[in-house]
Amino acid sequence: MLLRLAYLGITNAFALLRLLPGSDGDKDAEILVLRHQPAVLHRQLDGQRVRFDPADRAWLAALLHQLPRPSLHRLRLLVRPNTILRWHRDLLARRHAAASRPRRRGRPRTVRSIRALVLRLVRENPSWGYRRVHGELLTLGVTVAASTVWEILRAAGIDPAPERAATTWAQFxxxxxxxxxxxxxxxxxxxxxxxxxxxxxxxxxxxxxxxxxxxxxxxxxxxxxxxxxxxxxxxxxxxxxxxxxxxxxxxxxxxxxxxxxxxxxxxxxSGVRIPRMNAVMERWVRPAGANCSTVL
The missing domain is CATH 3.30.420.10 (Ribonuclease H-like superfamily/Ribonuclease H)
Structure with a gap:
């Protein structure tokens, strides 16, 4: 459509330049001929509609929308003046729709710091579900929807709270x-x-x-x-x-x-069978206070 519209603009510009050297009589004669040709087409079409390309509609709407309505009614056009004005309104509507269209579809992505905070709360509190995390976020002044918290946990591959309630020694x-x-x-x-x-x-x-x-x-x-x-x-x-x-x-x-x-x-x-106690501990055995009676 843009290529077609550019072509129409260039050809009509050259046509306008060709008319400049002509006399007023020549221009009047050409106008009469051009006005007579739509009348001939109307008789041949016998009520059939003329199909215009989008570029033709844009070109006619751009040229004629500024004319007063009485002037449009006096012109010999293949379409009604109201149709020309409707084409112009459609052009403006599409232009505003394209300018206001969001660059990315769907809801905006949650801020990275909020996602990191949600994952940290769940990591440090494995028994918390997404609603408990949502409540803690509201306490901290972070306003997000509970469904957003659920989506963050699902995207991170974290199971629901009942499936991860048991805390292992490694998690502790x-x-x-x-x-x-x-x-x-x-x-x-x-x-x-x-x-x-x-x-x-x-x-x-x-x-x-x-x-x-x-x-x-x-x-x-x-x-x-x-x-x-x-x-x-x-x-x-x-x-x-x-x-x-x-x-x-x-x-x-x-x-x-x-x-x-x-x-x-x-x-x-620590247990007696843990050779690498400083690296990873497997479980607590009992509170401090070993039965050790001698010290070197």
Whole structure:
């Protein structure tokens, strides 16, 4: 249509240039001939409708819509003046419809930060359904529809709450990684043949290892002091630790657990068959307080 309209515009422009050198008499004669030709066509058509291409309609509407209605009625046209005006209204309607058409179909995509917040809430609270997450978002001042939350969870491949209510040990570790430490003694031998015991803790979130100290005699006083030093370091850095996992090594005295408990850190004991306790824990065995009566 655009190519056809451009062609009509160019040909009529050249026709207008051809008329400029002519005299008024020549132009009047040509106008009379052109007015007579539609009358001949009307007689031959005998009431049949003339079909116009979209480009022809656009061209005629652009030229004639500015003329007053009486002037349109005086013209010898193959269509009625009201038809010309209707063509012009249709052109304007299509133009406005094309300008206001959205670039992307459907509802706008949810903001990425909201999607990340929804997935984080579900990851840290596996028992929450989409309606509970929707309520928490409203509490935080995030206004979204409950169906939007459901769509976000479905797109991420997250099952409904009843199917993921049971929390596994691996899920607990991932959800509580920021507040989880694991402690263990490492034995090493120096170049002089001295055996040293190194007490270290690992942060599950960052995998950072803190070496609390090394000694050849890990007695109760030394181990307890390392626990105090650990608590002071955590308070200085603002690290919010809630859990510390350790094995059943008898080098951990009861005071070690007591110092951590006073700081709000719960101590849990790992199972005896977990060789990589600092990497991944499988389950809590029982609360701290092992039946260990001797400390080196």
């Amino acid at each position: 570790l991932r959800s509580q990684a920021e507040a989880l430490l694991a402690a263990d003694f490492i034995e090493t031998i120096t170049l002089t043949g001295t055996r040293l015991y190194v007490l270290a803790v690992i942060e599950h979130a960052s995998r950072r290892i803190r070496v609390l100290g090394a000694t050849a005699h890990p007695n109760t006083a030394w181990v307890t002091q390392t626990a105090r030093n650990l608590v002071m370091d955590l308070e200085d850095t603002g690290w919010r630790v809630k859990y510390l996992i350790r094995d059943r090594d008898c080098k951990h005295p009861p005071l070690f657990d007591a110092v951590l408990a006073d700081a709000g850190i719960h101590v849990g004991l």
